[in-house]
Amino acid sequence: MRILTITPSLGLGGTERAAQNFSIGYRRHGHEVTVLNHGRAGPREASLSAAGCRVFNFGDDRQAVLDILGSREFDVVHIHREGRRNDRETDLLRWARPKARLIAETNVFFARDYGVGDNLIDIHLQLACINHVRWRRRGGKGASVVIPNPVDAGDYPTPATDDIQTFKATHRIPADHFVFGRVGQPLVGKWDPCIVEAFVTVVTHHPRVHLLLVGASPDVVERILQLNPGLRAHVTLLGTLTEPAELGVAYGAMDSFLHAARQGESFGYVLAEALLYGLPVITVSRPHRDNAQTEVIRHGIDGYVVRSRRYLVEAMESLMQDHALRSRVRQGGRQGVIERFDLERVCSDALCVFEALLGGSPTPLLRESGPGIPAPIIEGIGRDSPIELMLARIYDWPWVDYCREQLRYLKRGSLARLRHP
Structure with missing residues (x-):
């Protein structure tokens, strides 16, 4: 398969590490991998290049990079993102949609995208069962599967x-x-x-x-x-x-x-x-x-x-x-x-999901459960904080989540305008 990984940067954060590990894992399984970095350059580029991935950075000429990639088609576009509305990522999803047979997102913070981004994504990868449950409770729709971050x-x-x-x-x-x-x-x-x-x-x-x-x-x-x-x-x-x-x-x-x-x-x-x-x-x-x-x-x-x-x-x-x-x-x-x-196992699971969806076959890994599904029982020392449990229930109400995400989006936009008036 031809796979395009989209990452918010190539720095040292966990999201960037996941993008790197998935890309390297796909390469080890024999697939052609291209990485598009729309944020800061960083040390992960060397590891990706050494593994045989071709890396493109937006740098100072975003349009030139998109023009180079514009003539290519991909079987899978795998975007790593917070999950919430982000105008730059929405533009990238619009750009990728006609070039990709399948678009998958790793939804890092099990967040809802109340813009148009969700409509451009075919499969949502959640990092844990509890993330999947809470995404559904907030009104998350579409195919969803629990695929954790790979570890090398x-x-x-x-x-x-x-x-x-x-x-x-x-x-x-x-x-x-x-x-x-x-x-x-x-x-x-x-x-x-x-x-x-x-x-x-x-x-x-x-x-x-x-x-x-x-x-x-x-x-x-x-x-x-x-x-x-x-x-x-x-x-x-x-x-x-x-x-x-x-x-x-x-x-x-x-x-x-x-x-x-x-x-x-x-x-x-x-x-x-x-x-x-x-x-x-x-x-x-x-x-x-x-x-x-x-x-x-x-x-x-x-x-x-x-x-x-x-x-x-x-x-x-x-x-x-x-x-x-x-x-x-x-x-x-x-x-x-x-x-x-393990990197090999997690990437193999992700590839199985992609291949099943591309082939029109159902996959047992998909989780289509509704918002009423109970969260996994947490075992541990002591008792949960009643206040934290109450806040968890409130935050997961769809209308509360919508208001919080809209405020976050407006705040991010305001800060961006202050930095670049």
């Missing part, structure tokens, strides 16, 4: 023990301390200061505990710097690490991955990374936000799901004592990720 386990080599020991010595992390860690992008929505508050409580009762944060958001960094010197000595702050070897050693220095994000996760590559390095994960449920982290992390198997932030300390103290769970994840976490999210 080969990108995450096991770090050497000597390198981990050197890392700990360099950053003054005592060898006999239990290390909770967190890696992320320095964005406010990707972090939650509650992990600092929980750690302060834990270290007060368990002095041989350390916190290692990589790429923390400004508000989390500020909170750490406010700690008294005694507590501050138990925390190591590092900036963003982009080299895989450096990142692997940082993961290797951790005993557990401590995850909480204000906006939750629509998938959560960082969670899969932690499991690939054999780290049990503690993650906090956010039912009124993105909440796929409660699927990626299986409670009692990959670590602990905490049903609200107030139970985070309990989960941390429990995991420190749960030697059996930590041992199971250390030995089987990597294999669990490969079984569920």
